[in-house]
Amino acid sequence: MAGQISNNSWIYRYENGILQEQLDEIVTEQPLTIMLDGQEFATMVCSPEHLEELTIGFLASEGFIRQQEEIKSLNIDESKGIAYVDLHVQVTTSHEFHSKRFIGSCCGKSRQFYFHNDARTAKTSTSKTTVTPDQCLSIMRQLQDSSLIFQETGGVHNAALFSGEDMIISRTDIGRHNALDKIYGYCIQNKISVKDKIIAFSGRISSEVLLKAAKIGVGIILSKSAPTNLAIKLAEDLNITAVGFIRGNSFNVYSHSHRISD
Template identity: 65%
Template sequence: MYNVKEIQPVTKYEDGMLHEMEDSIATEYPLTVYVNGEEFATMVCTPTNMEELIVGFLASDGLIRFPDEIESLSIDESKGFAYVDLKNKSISGDSFSNKRFIGSCCGKSRQFYFQHDAKTAKTITSRTTITVENCIKLMREMQEGSSDFQETGGLHNTALCSTEGVILSRSDIGRHNALDKIYGHCLLNNVSLKEKIIVFSGRISSEVLLKVSKIGVGIILSKSAPTTLAIELAEDLGITAVGFVRGNRLNIYSHPDRIINEVN
């Protein structure tokens, strides 16, 4: 059984001195997923909530819409393999034309197809609103709730929230993996996504924005910055993208009508 973190020896420089100590280091774990007997993708991830990760990943990639489309799912943690059999579904050769390696740092290590994403991305019509004060509160609550991040400094955090508080949080070395874990949990446990918000520690890339649209959430709050393409997609897909939620400030990049400033 793998852990989120491992204790490793390290030489630390502090106050003009070098000294030996132990430090908590985030675990990096390669997981190769086989679908219907064919090698589909290798994900570099944090080895927690891996069933959620696989289900969320398959849903994001458009292979499934609901968990009951999966005939069986098993994970051999010692070998780093996951085996998925889908019900009554043959996978076209195009799906396996290039075996994918999904790095922990995200971005172009994943295949990005506008045609493919057009089939699974959703235009969001949510009327959910949230105050600026609660945006800041949710970010603080997510960050303070992650002891693994505080110990290692090497994980991304993602939380599914109501307008008032965190409902569910997941961590991973890959920010896209953390989102897939959230999505997978919601699918496996039939969690309603109505009037929910995603709070996120990493940069809002186009891939992250598309994942949020596939999950079906209308507001994403990030501690970091968005990219230009992510903002364009947010405008097109009806998603409110908020970045630099730090301290007592934030930037709204798209659909600002969902963010309310309550002046006392």
């Protein structure tokens, strides 16, 4: 499992009528299997860095832990691509619990989730954080400027956690969910309160990405790409401000625009 997030590889590039061999930077894609209390729980394909953060963030987003102290032990065998996790309290890992669709209701609004765990772990934001239009543009520029692996390979997603315009942490992964889980894991490890923070994201705001933001607990998510209609519905319901198409000097606000202040 040990390896770099990208490696050089020989390719043939066609340009201006000429086909020639050259070195290119290619992203690394490898599996990580989580063994939870001795049972195979999940396998994800990821970029091979910050694997402890990824494991912790994934378990938190699935509702198995809330804080670092609930983990009895966590050991990662990078050569085999396995994360061995033991919790202080044994939990169920029933496939039925994880795979069945669930429709719930809260505060008079009908919420449609794909899995039971989404209903258990997605939080309605209580954030009072606001952001100015100029800050939205600045945050996205910082995210793009920090995305060196994307600039080299074009094959990864990037996410970052901000306090105002100040970047706290940024993470890169081939999987958009993984990048967010790494941020979540970092926050849990370092006991960072996220209610007043902002997530900036390079990819599309799908319903799954919006739910990840809700599970982390932020009230604002910014992206250079578009949201889906279900993501907007969930953002409205979960009191999250979703901002997309942040490009150049413009953007669209899709939900809870009261957090965008002049």
